Amino acid sequence: MTGRRGALLKVCGATSATEVRLLAEAGADYVGLWFGVTGGPADLTVDELVTLAGEARAAGIHPVLVTFLGAVDALHEAITRSGIRHLQLHAYQAPGAVAALRRAHDGLSVLKVLHLRDGQCLEERFIGAYQRAGTTMFLLDKTTATGRVGSTGHRLDPAEVRALMPRLSVPFLLAGGVSADSGGYHDLIGGPSLHGVDVDTGARDPLGGFDSGRISSIARAWQPFPDPLR
Numbered sequence: 001m002t003g004r005r006g007a008l009l010k011v012c013g014a015t016s017a018t019e020v021r022l023l024a025e026a027g028a029d030y031v032g033l034w035f036g037v038t039g040g041p042a043d044l045t046v047d048e049l050v051t052l053a054g055e056a057r058a059a060g061i062h063p064v065l066v067t068f069l070g071a072v073d074a075l076h077e078a079i080t081r082s083g084i085r086h087l088q089l090h091a092y093q094a095p096g097a098v099a100a101l102r103r104a105h106d107g108l109s110v111l112k113v114l115h116l117r118d119g120q121c122l123e124e125r126f127i128g129a130y131q132r133a134g135t136t137m138f139l140l141d142k143t144t145a146t147g148r149v150g151s152t153g154h155r156l157d158p159a160e161v162r163a164l165m166p167r168l169s170v171p172f173l174l175a176g177g178v179s180a181d182s183g184g185y186h187d188l189i190g191g192p193s194l195h196g197v198d199v200d201t202g203a204r205d206p207l208g209g210f211d212s213g214r215i216s217s218i219a220r221a222w223q224p225f226p227d228p229l230r
C-alpha cells in the first residue's frame, strides 16, 4: 500500500465487476473482497474471488481479501489463486496466523483488525505480538455494545483512536462509520500513522448499493488539501 497523497480509501464488500469498476472510477484505492465470511451478504467463492481480483487489477484498484477465517490452510489456496497481495484478518485471529501467512506468501501485506468497544481495544494485550508476527498495518474498527463487528456504521471516537496510537509501531487504517466528515483527524491526514480509511456503510445509498457520489466525497474529504482530480 504505497504512493499516496492523503489517506487512501478502501471500500468493502464488492460482489460484481460492475461494482469494482464503479469503486475505481469513484476514487477508491482498494476494494475489500469477502472470503470466508460465512453467511455474510458479500461473501464470495474462491472462483468469484479470483475473477473479481482480476477485474480490480484491470480497473486499477487493489483487491484486499477480507476474512473471518483463522485456518491458515483455507486461506493459502485463495491467496495463491487470486494473486491478492493484501489480506485483512477481520476476526480474532491469533498472532501465529499472521506469522504463518507472512512466511508462506512472500510480499503479502497483512492488515489485522483491532476492535474497539466502549473505548477498550479488545486485542490490547496482543498488539506487541501482532507487530512481532509481521503485521503490516492495523485496521481500527468499532465493535458495538452488543458485540457486532464489521460494517457497523458506528463511528469511533477520535479520542479513543488517539489513545491507542502510542501503542502502534505500524500505520493503521481507520474504519467504523467513516464518512465525508474527517473532523477530529485533520492533523493526521498525510502523516505516517493514518494510512487510510476503510468504509462500507457510508459508501452506500439507502438501498444498499454503492453510491459513487458518496465515495468521491469521502475520497476528497480525507486529503490534506482538496483534490480537484477526485
Ligand SMILES: O=C(O)c1ccccc1NCC(=O)[C@H](O)[C@H](O)COP(=O)(O)O
Pocket: 011, 012, 032, 037, 040, 066, 067, 068, 090, 141, 149, 150, 151, 152, 153, 154, 175, 176, 177, 178, 198, 199, 200, 201, 202
Ligand atoms: O461487514 C461485515 O459484516 C464484515 C464481515 C466480515 C468481515 C468484514 C466485514 N466488514 C468489513 C469492513 O472492513 C468494513 O468496511 C468496516 O467494518 C467498516 O464498516 P462501516 O462501519 O460500515 O463503514
